[in-house]
Amino acid sequence: EIVLTQSPATLSLSPGERATLSCRASQSVSSYLAWYQQKPGQAPRLLIYDASNRATGIPARFSGSGSGTDFTLTISSLEPEDFAVYYCQQRSNWPRWITFGQGTRLEIK
């Protein structure tokens, strides 16, 4: 099983600041790495796929980078609606096995 470890567990920032969230895999996941945003009471929403591609309708302030075992989600300038929980997710090649990180809570400072 590939384990995804996200850090920090909680990130406290103010609107307008830059957020950097990390996701580290226990072994290489190639670029099959996605990021999701989840707000209270809502289903997760796909933000980034293939490590660095924004999903449809996602603002340009969200960007992803990385490959292999180390990945980063960056929010360039936080908007009030960005405060939420963020999850990374990978899929192993064979057998097909999908795992999520434990999440990073982005809270208003």
Add this chain to the structure above:
Amino acid sequence: QVQLQESGPGLVKPSQTLSLTCTVSGGSISSGSYYWSWIRQPAGKGLEWIGRIYTSGSTNYNPSLKSRVTISVDTSKNQFSLKLSSVTAADTAVYYCARDVDGYNPFAFDIWGQGTMVTVSS
């Protein structure tokens, strides 16, 4: 656009079988090369992938749940379903269905249902 909606009992007794259905609207469950997944989330905790099905009937399951999980599809009703047997309190969670794009971009869950809360309690 395609939408997903979970349905099923909100309360299940311990040792019984949890049964949920996801109805796909706004498009055919058979169109495109999609997998259809179930994912759950205990209160205040992270996401756990349960398993998925292709419209051909091919399935993949989370190894930690495989012995208790069955996912099936009914293309005539545009639905897919989850059965989780021998449930305990640890299976209490919000259960989501989601469309899983695999084999081509985005290799991710691009559409989610709103989720349904299932409590295991006597």
